[in-house]
Amino acid sequence: MNKAWKLMRIMVKMQLSMANKSTTEKVGYLLIGLMMIPFGLLVLFFIQGLIGSMYAALEPLGNESVILGLLFVMMTFFYCFISIGTVLSSFYFAEDVESFISLPFEPYQILFGKSAVPFLSLYGLNSILLLPSLIFYGIHSSSGILYYLFAVLIWAFTPIIPFVLTAIILMFIMRFANISKNKDRTKVLVGLMGFIFAIGINVLLRLDAGTGNSDISQMFTQQNALLELITKFFPTAYFSSIALTEIGSWTGLLYFLTFVCLSVAAIVLFLTVGQRFYFKGVLGLSGGRRKTFKEEKMQKQLKPQSVFVSLWKKEMRIILRTPTFFTQIVVQSLFFPLFFIVLIIMDPNGPLTGWGSQLNEMEGKKVILSMFGLTVVALGINPASFSSISRDGKSWFNHLYLPIPASNIILSKLLVSFFINFLSLLLLSVAALFVLKVPLMIWLVWFIISLITGWIASMAGLMIDFYSPKLNWTDEREVFKGRFIGIVPLALEATVFGVIILILWTSGLHGIWSTSAVLTGILIILTVLIQYFLTMMVKRKYYNIL
C-alpha cells in the first residue's frame, strides 16, 4: 500500500503541476477564480431557494427526507456520468499508462494511483454542489451539531460508490467487449454515449410526462414512501438520507454505519476486481491501423495548394481523425441544432411548429434579439475555438520553425472553428426555414448577424485558449476536461451579448431593420476590437508559450 501511495503522489503531481506556469498565468487563474465567485454565489442562491421552498412544502407531511434523497440521487447520477469519461481517459487512454505498466507495480497499485485525479475532480463538484446543499438543509431543519458532523462525513464518502461502480463496470466492458481492441473506435463510442444518453433521457421524460401519476399524492401522506420511490435504484442515497434525517436515533446511526461499510467494501472490491481485470483490458488496446499500400491513391494526393489551404486541411484532418476531437468538437457543435430539430419533430402539434409564421406579427426588435440570443447560446460553446492551440499538444512547436507567419496559423485555426460554427448555423437554418417556417427575410438577417457572432465567438475562444494553452496532455480529453475553459468563453459571451441584448431590448428602437443595423454595427465594432487585441496577443505570446 505504501508503494501505491507513492505512485499516487507522483501521478497527481504530474497532472496538476503548476511548476511550468509563469506568474502571469497563475495570476490569470486567480482572476478566473475570482470571476467565478459571483457565478458560484448565484448557484448557491439558487440551491438555497430551491431547498427552502421544498422544505416548506414537504416538512408538514413529514417527507422532508425526500429533499436529501433527491439530492443524493442526483449527485450519484452526476458522479457516475462524469466518471465514465475521467476513468476511461485516466485508466485506458492516457499515454503514460504504458510506461507505468512496464514498472514493477501490481495492477491494483497502478489503479489506486490512477484513480486519484478523477476522484479529486469529483470532490471539486462535490464541494460546489453537495456541501452547500447539505448545509442549507441543515439550516432549514435547524439541526444541531451532530447533523453537521454526519453531513461532513457523508459528504466525504458519497463520491466513492458511484466512482467505484462506474470504474468496475467499465473495467468489465473493456475486458470483455470487443471494442477495446481498437482505441480509436472505443473513444468515438464513448464520446457518442453522452449525447445518446442526453437525447434518450429527454425522449423518456417526454413519454413519461403523458402517463398519469395519481398515486404520488397518496405517497405524500406516507412518511418516507416518497423517498423510497425516488431512491429505488440508489440504495446508498436512501441510507445517507435516513442517516441525516434520523439524527441521534439508533436507526440513523445504523444506516450511517451501513453506508460507511458499503463504501469501504466498494473500495476493496474495486481494487480486487482491478487486480484481476485491469491489465487484461489495457494490454489489448492499440492505436490506429494500417492498410495495404496503394501507390496511385497516394500519388494523387500530391498536389500543390496554397499554404493556407494546406494548413486548414491539416487542422480539419486532425479534428476528424482524432476520436476525442471528433466527438467533442464536431458532434458536440452539431448536437445543439440536431437536438433542437429532434425536439420540434417529436412534438408535431406543439407550440413550436410553424412558430415562424407568427414572427411577422411580433415586434421586429424582439424577433431579431431573441434569435440572436439563441445564436449566442448555440455558438458560445464551440469547443473547436477554445481548443485551437491546445489541440496541437506536443506538436505545437512544429509551427514555430516553419516559415509561416504566426498570423496565418492563427487565421487558419480561426477559420476551422468558424467553419464548424457555420455548419451548425446551416443546420439551424434548415430547422428555421423548413420546420419553423421562418420568413426568408428574417432568416437572412439572422444568418448574417449569426455569421459575425460566430466569428467573434471563434476569436474569443481562441484568445482564451491562447492565454493559457494546455500542451502537455497525454490524452486528448485533457484538452477539454478539468479546465475552466469550457465555461469561460460562454460566461464571457453571455455577459457581453446579454448586456447588448438588454440595452437594445429596452431602447427606443422598434423595427427589425433598425435593430439589426444597430446590432450589426455593434458586432462589427466588437470584431475590430477583439481582432486588435488578438493581434497584440499573437505578437506578444506566439513564440513564448513553450
Add this chain to the structure above:
Amino acid sequence: MIEINQISKSFAGKDAVKDLDLSIPDGKIFGFLGPNGAGKSTTIKMMTGILPIDKGSIVMNGIDVSKDPIKAKLQFGYVPDRSDIFLRLKGIEYLNFIADVFEVSQDMRKEKIEYLTKSFGIYEALNDHIQTYSHGMRQKIVVSGVLLHDPDVWILDEPLTGLDPKSSYTLKEMMREHASRGKIVFFSTHVLEVVEQLCDEVAIINNGHVQFKGNMAEMKQQFAEDDNLERLFLELTQNE
C-alpha cells in the same frame, strides 16, 4: 555562413546556454558535441526560432533570425530531437504539407518524395498515419521532409539516433554531398565515431559554454597526448 553571437538562454533563472559564440562556415559539416543537458538542443531551438533568444543574436546567411524570422526560416531545414510531429496525418500528407509550405513544384515533389522515401525504405508506409510509424520511421519522414525542399542550411538535432545502419549510412552520404556543394550541415550528436568519420569542424559544449571549437586536425593536435577522441571528450566535459 551562420554566426552565433554571444547568445544566452535561461529557464527559470537557471542558465541553459551562456554567452555562446560560434561561427559556422559554408561547405562544412559542423558537429555539435556535448553531454546530456549541455545545451545543444536549446541552442538549436534558438537557431530555429522555437525558443526566443534572451540575449545575443544569430545571423544566418546574412539574415538575423529574430529580426526577419520568416526569411531566415526559408533558409534552413530542421530535424527536431523529438519526432512529435503531426501524428494524425499520413506520411504523404505530411510531406505534401511541407512541400506546400516551401512551395516545391509538382514535378519536383513527386520525384523527390519517391527518391527520398524509397532510399529510406518508407515509401510503402506513406499512406499510413504517422502515429503507426516506429520511432526510426518517424525520424525518416521528418528527414525526408527537410531534404524535400532542399534548404541551404541543414540543422539536425541528433539525426542518427534510431536509424538503422543502412539509413544511417544513406543520411551520412547525403550530408557529405550537401557540404560538398558548399552548403552547411550543422548537427548535434553524442556518437564520437560519427564525429570522427564525418565532421570537418566541431564544437564541444558543456554547461552552456563552448569548451572547444576548431577543425578535427586542430583538435587532435591540441590534445596530442590524448590518443583517442573518447578520452578527450571525457576530459573536456568532466569539470563538474
